[in-house]
Amino acid sequence: MDxxxxxxxxxxxxxxxxxxxxxxxxxxxxAGGVPKSLSLLxxxxxxxxxxxxxxxxxxxxxxxxxxxxxxxxxxxxLKEAVARIGALPEKPQFLLHTGDIxxxxxxxxxxxxxxxxxxxxxxxxxxxGEHDITDxxxxxxxxxxxxxxxxxxxxxxxxxxxxxxxxxxxxxxxKQFGLGFLGREQLEWLExxxxxxxxxxxxxxxxxxxxxxxxxxxxxxxxxxxxALTYLKRFGSVTVLNGHIHQLMQKVExxxxxxxxxxxxxxxxAPGTAPSPGPLRVPADKLRSVLGVTSVAFKxxxxxxxxTDTSLAD
Numbered sequence: 001m002d003x004x005x006x007x008x009x010x011x012x013x014x015x016x017x018x019x020x021x022x023x024x025x026x027x028x029x030x031a032g033g034v035p036k037s038l039s040l041l042x043x044x045x046x047x048x049x050x051x052x053x054x055x056x057x058x059x060x061x062x063x064x065x066x067x068x069x070x071x072x073x074x075x076x077x078l079k080e081a082v083a084r085i086g087a088l089p090e091k092p093q094f095l096l097h098t099g100d101i102x103x104x105x106x107x108x109x110x111x112x113x114x115x116x117x118x119x120x121x122x123x124x125x126x127x128x129g130e131h132d133i134t135d136x137x138x139x140x141x142x143x144x145x146x147x148x149x150x151x152x153x154x155x156x157x158x159x160x161x162x163x164x165x166x167x168x169x170x171x172x173x174x175k176q177f178g179l180g181f182l183g184r185e186q187l188e189w190l191e192x193x194x195x196x197x198x199x200x201x202x203x204x205x206x207x208x209x210x211x212x213x214x215x216x217x218x219x220x221x222x223x224x225x226x227x228a229l230t231y232l233k234r235f236g237s238v239t240v241l242n243g244h245i246h247q248l249m250q251k252v253e254x255x256x257x258x259x260x261x262x263x264x265x266x267x268x269x270a271p272g273t274a275p276s277p278g279p280l281r282v283p284a285d286k287l288r289s290v291l292g293v294t295s296v297a298f299k300x301x302x303x304x305x306x307x308t309d310t311s312l313a314d
Contacts, residue, residue: 054161055092057085057122058206058294060243061263063131064113065103070279071287074103074265079116080312081264081293086120092295093160095122098243098261099129099171099208105138110145128154129208129244130171130178139172155186157193163298164197166190168207170222178219180209182228191231202237202298210242212251212258215271220245232256239296239307245277247290248309259307262292288312 059081066074085095097117102109117124126146133139143154150156154169168190170180182190194203205211211228214220222228232238238256246263247270267280267290274280282290292311 054163055090055295055297056094056096056160057092058096058098058241058261058296059085059117059264060098060208060261060294061100061129061246061265062097062113062117063100063103063263063265064116065106065109066265066279068266068279070266070281075112075116077288077291077312078113078264081291082116082120085122085293091122093123095120095124096165096167096206096241097124097126098206098241099127100131100243100263101126101129103131103265105132105134105142107141110141125158125165125167125206127167127207128169128171130174133169133171151189152185153183155189161298163202163204166193166203166205168205168228170207170209170211170225174219175223177217179216180207180211180219180222180225182222182224187224187227187231190228194231194235197235199234200236202239203232203235204239204241204296205232206241208242209244210249210258210260211240212253214245214249214260218271218277220271220277229256241294241296245271246280248292250307257307259294261294262290262309262311264291264293264312267291 062078063074064078071077085092095117101113101117128142128146133142139153143150147154147156150167153172155167157164157166159165168182168186170182173181173183175181197203205228207222209222210220211222211225233255236255240256240258242258242260243263245260246266246268247260248262249258249260251258266287267282268277269280289311292309295308295310297306297308
């Protein structure tokens with residue numbers, strides 16, 4: 001970072017690194033079909049990734065309305081994260097929010113979230129978390145706000161720069177331990193949505209609860225994810241982005257890269273290290289190091305070159 005009379009100037013490399021600090025952030029770039037974390041690239045490679053022509057951001061688990069000891073100011077850390085994104089020298093094409101926009105699904109919480117997230121000046125694609133849809137009334141309200149062009153219970157797809165994006169809802173009709181569930185109607189829609197696509201089409205799937213079994217005893221997985229993944233087997237590049245567990249985890253299985261993002265609100269314990277999941281209180285001076293944002297960079301009609309996570313402390 002360079003300082004001048006006009007204030008601090010952030011170079012591209014530093015700006016990209018900072019993307020991860022906001023609570024749930026990752027920079028994705030794709031080349032040669034191999035996903036690669038931007039943090040693993042040298043400066044020249046990072047610059048090439050950023051100039052690849054297509055980047056988007058992921059944030060997750062904002063929990064607007066949360067004010068418990070784990071982070072009494074969750075709304076402020078969301079503001080920080082969004083301000084960082086908005087200040088990037090080259091804006092990403094859009095923003096994915098992978099659920100738990102709010103903490104209690106109150107209209108005022110959604111209003112606050114929309115105002116803050118909208119300040120980044122980006123098109124935002126949302127999917128719900130279990131805190132956003134708590135009963136039939138809040139499901140109806142969520143769909144009226146975010147699901148006007150969606151199918152069924154709020155699932156949808158769109159294309160950008162040769163990449164096919166699929167937003168899924170796996171937080172209704174939760175199964176044992178709170179495992180996510182897609183359901184027959186959504187799975188049939190997914191199969192139909194994928195049918196006309198060429199196997200060479202890069203696919204990005206985003207849903208709140210992980211589509212791989214992170215820790216089923218805590219509900220960190222999706223009961224019928226195996227069916228969805230069967231439909232995705234023929235594609236050469238599949239990236240699955242999730243939230244829910246408030247921490248970074250990545251797994252590569254065949255053609256699929258799974259990535260879970262940090263929260264912008266509060267951390268949760270590592271699987272099995274506490275009696276149950278839930279807000280994890282850390283020392284105040286450590287909080288921002290466990291919150292973050294994600295950036296993803298692609299080349300047209302290719303796989304992601306890099307997924308980059310930055311903590312708010314960076």
